[in-house]
Amino acid sequence: MAINSIWVFAQSANGAPTSATLELLTKARSLTPNVSAFTGNGGADIAAALGEFGATKVFVAEHGPQLPGVAVATAMKAVIDGGESPDLIMFPQTYEGRDVMSRMSVKLDKTVLTNNVDIEDGGNGVTVTTPIFGGNTLVSTTFTGSGPYLAAFRPKSFPMESAGGSAAAVSNVQMPDLGTAGGALVDSVHVEASTGPKLDEADVVVSGGRGLGEANNYTLIEELAGILKGAPGASRAIVDAGWVPYSYQVGQTGKVVKPNIYIAAGISGATQHMVGMKGSKNIIAINKDKEAPIFGVADLGIVGDVHKVLPKLIEALRARG
Amino acid sequence: MGKHFHMKVIVCVKQIPDPAVPGALDGSTNTLKRDGKLILDDSDAYGVEMALQLVDKAGGGEVNLVSMAPNGETAGLRTALAMGAAKGVLVSDPALQGSDALTTAKILAAAVQRLGGADLVIAATESSDGYTGTVPEQMAEVLGLPSVTFAKKVAVEGGSLKVDRQTEAGYDEVTCPLPALISVTAGVVEPRYPSFKGIMAAKSKPVEEVKASDLGVTPVGWDGAGQRITNVAQAEARQAGEIIEDDGEAFGKIVGFLESLKII
Numbered sequence: 001m002a003i004n005s006i007w008v009f010a011q012s013a014n015g016a017p018t019s020a021t022l023e024l025l026t027k028a029r030s031l032t033p034n035v036s037a038f039t040g041n042g043g044a045d046i047a048a049a050l051g052e053f054g055a056t057k058v059f060v061a062e063h064g065p066q067l068p069g070v071a072v073a074t075a076m077k078a079v080i081d082g083g084e085s086p087d088l089i090m091f092p093q094t095y096e097g098r099d100v101m102s103r104m105s106v107k108l109d110k111t112v113l114t115n116n117v118d119i120e121d122g123g124n125g126v127t128v129t130t131p132i133f134g135g136n137t138l139v140s141t142t143f144t145g146s147g148p149y150l151a152a153f154r155p156k157s158f159p160m161e162s163a164g165g166s167a168a169a170v171s172n173v174q175m176p177d178l179g180t181a182g183g184a185l186v187d188s189v190h191v192e193a194s195t196g197p198k199l200d201e202a203d204v205v206v207s208g209g210r211g212l213g214e215a216n217n218y219t220l221i222e223e224l225a226g227i228l229k230g231a232p233g234a235s236r237a238i239v240d241a242g243w244v245p246y247s248y249q250v251g252q253t254g255k256v257v258k259p260n261i262y263i264a265a266g267i268s269g270a271t272q273h274m275v276g277m278k279g280s281k282n283i284i285a286i287n288k289d290k291e292a293p294i295f296g297v298a299d300l301g302i303v304g305d306v307h308k309v310l311p312k313l314i315e316a317l318r319a320r321g
Numbered sequence: 322m323g324k325h326f327h328m329k330v331i332v333c334v335k336q337i338p339d340p341a342v343p344g345a346l347d348g349s350t351n352t353l354k355r356d357g358k359l360i361l362d363d364s365d366a367y368g369v370e371m372a373l374q375l376v377d378k379a380g381g382g383e384v385n386l387v388s389m390a391p392n393g394e395t396a397g398l399r400t401a402l403a404m405g406a407a408k409g410v411l412v413s414d415p416a417l418q419g420s421d422a423l424t425t426a427k428i429l430a431a432a433v434q435r436l437g438g439a440d441l442v443i444a445a446t447e448s449s450d451g452y453t454g455t456v457p458e459q460m461a462e463v464l465g466l467p468s469v470t471f472a473k474k475v476a477v478e479g480g481s482l483k484v485d486r487q488t489e490a491g492y493d494e495v496t497c498p499l500p501a502l503i504s505v506t507a508g509v510v511e512p513r514y515p516s517f518k519g520i521m522a523a524k525s526k527p528v529e530e531v532k533a534s535d536l537g538v539t540p541v542g543w544d545g546a547g548q549r550i551t552n553v554a555q556a557e558a559r560q561a562g563e564i565i566e567d568d569g570e571a572f573g574k575i576v577g578f579l580e581s582l583k584i585i
Contacts (some may be wrong), residue, residue, distance in 0.1 A: 013490070031547075067459060067486075067495065069468065095488060099470055102458030110360045110419045111547035112455055127551060138553035139351070183467035184497035194490035204584060228584060240508030246487050255447065261584055263575075278559065282582060284575055290564070293491070300578050304567025313572040320585065 004120045005033050007086040007148075008055065008233035009072070009100055010037040012046045018090035020155040021055045027158040028090060031121050036086070037168060038076060040068040040096070044170050049170035053160070058168040061175060065185045069099025074182070075173045076100070077107045080148070087147040088126065090119075093154045101150050112150040113141055115252075117157040133271060135278045155200070155256045156279065192245050197231050199248065204230025205259045205280070207250050208238060208271075211266020211287060211306050215243035220310045221265060227317045233257065235267045251276035266306040269294030286310070328382035328477070330372035331439040333429055333457070334365040334408065336390045336397030350419060351550040359390060361397035364445035366512035368505050371402045372443050373513075375477060381584040383407040385439070387432035389417065390427060395528055402523035403515030410435055413580050414532040424538070426459030431536035433464065435529075441482070442502040446471055459505040468502040473509050 006028040010021045021037075021159055028035040036057040037043070037050045043060035043159040050058050061075030076089070089104065091097035095116060097282045107110040128151050142150045199205065206228065208221035218238070225232040233255070234248040250257055251273040262280035267273060269285070269292055277283070285298035286309050295301040302309055336359035340384035366466075369384070376382040386409030393413045401548050402409065410432045417428065433442055442464070461468035473492065474485035482497040488507060515523070533539070565571055579585045 067469065069464075070581070071460075073429050095471055099456055099458050099468075100448070103462045104453040105423050106459050106462035109423070111423050113548060114455060115420075119449070124551070131556060132390070135556055137560075138552075138554045138556050139550060140554075141548050142551045143547060145547050173385050179465075180463055181462070181467050183499070184469050184495055186495055187494045189488075190491040216445050228579070236507070240506070242508060245489065245491075246506075247489070261579070261582065282578075283559075284578060290566075296561050298564070300574060301562065301563035301564035302567050302571045302574065303564060304571055306393065307570070309530075309567055309572050309575075313575055316572055317575050317585065 003087045003312045005034045005036075005077075005086045006032055007036050007059075008297065009089065009091045009097055010039045010043065010046070010050055010055070011092060011094065011096060012039070012042055015042070015045055017046045017049050017053070018092065019160055020094060020096065020158045022049070023156070023158040023279070024092060024153060025050065025055055025089045025162075026161050027119065027153075029163060031088075032121070038072070038089075042071045045058070046168050048167040051165045052162050053163055054163040055168040057171055059171050059173050061173040063175060065187075066178065066182050067099065067184045067186060068096045069075070069103050070178055070182045070184075071175065072100045073103030073107055074176050074178055076104055078171055078176050080108075085148070088149045088151065091152040093149070093152045094315070097113070097152055101152055105150055108148065108150070110148065110150055111294055112152065113143070113145075114152040115232060116153045119151060119153070120204070135275055145219060153205055154275075155259055157278045159163070160230040166250075192247050199231040199233055199250070200255045200257055202226045202231035202257070203259055204261045204263075205233045205250070205257050205275070206230055206263045206265065207233035207266030208265050209235035210237045210241075211268070212238070213307065215265075216309065218243055220306070220314065223314055224263070224310060224317075227314065228261070230259070230261070234268070235273050264294050264298075265310060268292040322469040324379070326379045326480075327381035328441070329385065329439045330376055330382065330441045330443060331385045331433050331436055332365065332372045332389060332401065333444040333460070334386050334388045334397060335445070336367065336388060336394055337362045346553065351553050359394045359397055360549040362445065364507050365401070367385075367402070367507050368443040368445055369404050369406060370510045370512040371475060371505055372441075373405045373498065374510060375441065375475070379477060384528050385409060387429050387436065388412070389428055389432075391415070391418070393530055398528055399523045399580045400515060402526045403519040404513055405519065407529045409529070411528050411530045412533065412536065413530055416533055419546060421548060422455045423459055424546065426456045427463055427538050428533060428536060430457065430460045430463035431538050432531070433460070435494050435531070435536065438500065440499045442466070444502070444504045446504045446506050453501070455504060459515050461502040464502065466496050466500055466502045468504075469497050470504040472503045472505045475503060475505065475509070491578075494498050519560075
């Protein structure tokens with residue numbers, strides 16, 4: 001089945017589409033000129049930007065305080081039942097994307113393929129590529145049966161390029177009754193403040209892990225990141241342990257980063273973490289265990305104690321002024 | 322809290338190959354090998370602990386388990402029973418080999434119904450071996466339940482859930498009526514270690530083993546998957562660079578490396 005029509009689940013933050021959304025639109029328009037965006041709250045406000053990146057139409061499903069998973073999926077299903085027939089729906093691999101695609105998968109009784117980094121519409125069907133085992137192995141999976149196919153892509157899988165298009169035409173979707181499944185309501189939204197460059201946009205990222213020993217030692221990471229004008233990051237282990245907020249997490253369930261320099265201090269390199277940082281241009285790893293998998297991807301690996309190496313490094317960099 | 326509330330919580334637990342052993346694909350089917358000894362997925366220990374705490378706070382109730390695993394494997398389930406769960410349903414069926422996440426969700430949802438449903442269904446946000454991460458929300462849709470994924474703090478107040486839900490930017494406070502399904506992040510609570518008494522008691526706790534057909538779910542396995550693995554290739558390997566042992570001066574290497582990249 002060839003792809004003639006694509007929907008992209010579009011998300012926004014601070015009144016602009018997220019970069020993951022624009023990456024998917026860029027890829028989508030290379031597969032077909034018939035690309036629409038599908039949004040939850042606030043979609044009309046980003047119609048211009050969505051159009052610039054290739055969406056000719058944006059379906060807007062306002063859902064108020066309801067969580068987007070049930071609401072947006074129900075609206076998508078209603079639009080499909082109303083006669084629209086996307087061959088493929090692309091989702092960013094984010095919390096909201098995950099909720100919407102999971103609900104859609106059941107509503108359409110279709111499989112959903114997640115964590116992809118590429119898609120191809122070839123003679124043998126529509127095939128997505130997924131890295132596994134921390135990115136060592138690439139698995140190609142071809143959809144079988146009829147569409148709409150559902151696929152989610154990791155952020156930064158595709159470049160983000162403007163198509164110079166005009167604003168997408170807004171089509172407001174009447175929200176169907178969500179019933180009991182739509183009962184979860186957001187009471188309040190909390191944004192955790194951060195200073196310095198954003199983790200997923202920084203040129204330098206310095207991340208700490210369990211090898212730091214205790215929460216207080218994370219200040220070494222913040223100090224080094226500050227000197228290098230970079231962003232501090234973290235492994236899942238120390239986020240789970242409550243040392244730093246979740247917004248610091250690099251990895252499968254955290255941020256995907258591709259900085260010029262990634263410094264991993266006291267991080268062994270679990271699959272979970274590696275998929276979030278392997279795309280970095282240069283990787284420096286400091287770890288006590290010389291067998292740690294992180295050394296397999298490091299351009300410079302120091303087998304040593306972070307408590308000794310980091311303070312000396314910070315002192316040397318400070319001395320340079 | 323007012324009157325005691327009999328709270329029934331069902332936790333989805335996955336029994337996975339020991340993560341300490343490197344993952345491998347089955348050469349004939351290109352799916353993850355899951356034939357070695359299985360253990361309770363660490364991610365699920367948090368859900369079991371949270372369920373036990375919520376039942377405790379409600380003043381009564383019980384925790385049940387559902388799991389899907391090959392070869393009638395129960396080692397991981399016994400760990401959860403030893404922590405304090407009362408009973409479980411294990412779906413073990415060779416026909417399930419190759420099932421996609423959607424089929425898995427249908428199977429687990431049917432297992433929840435076999436246990437008579439629950440006030441609350443808890444799953445981990447994702448398993449430690451497969452990372453698909455869609456099963457909890459798919460189960461909620463199959464069961465017609467509201468859901469809150471990525472819950473990092475959970476309380477029951479006046480018959481509703483109050484959840485702090487992790488977001489990209491921070492967290493949302495969410496209210497959700499019961500019955501409901503939540504997926505919990507690791508670290509949400511500190512899982513207890515099973516006591517010796519708990520381990521002994523777990524040996525005689527009931528685990529009902531059923532087949533997909535007992536649950537009325539068809540098709541399953543390869544026939545049910547809307548996907549076909551067409552190729553497996555080695556990714557272009559990143560060349561490992563220079564690895565040195567710290568002799569007290571290794572920081573200088575890092576300084577030099579940063580200089581060569583004109584970062585400093």
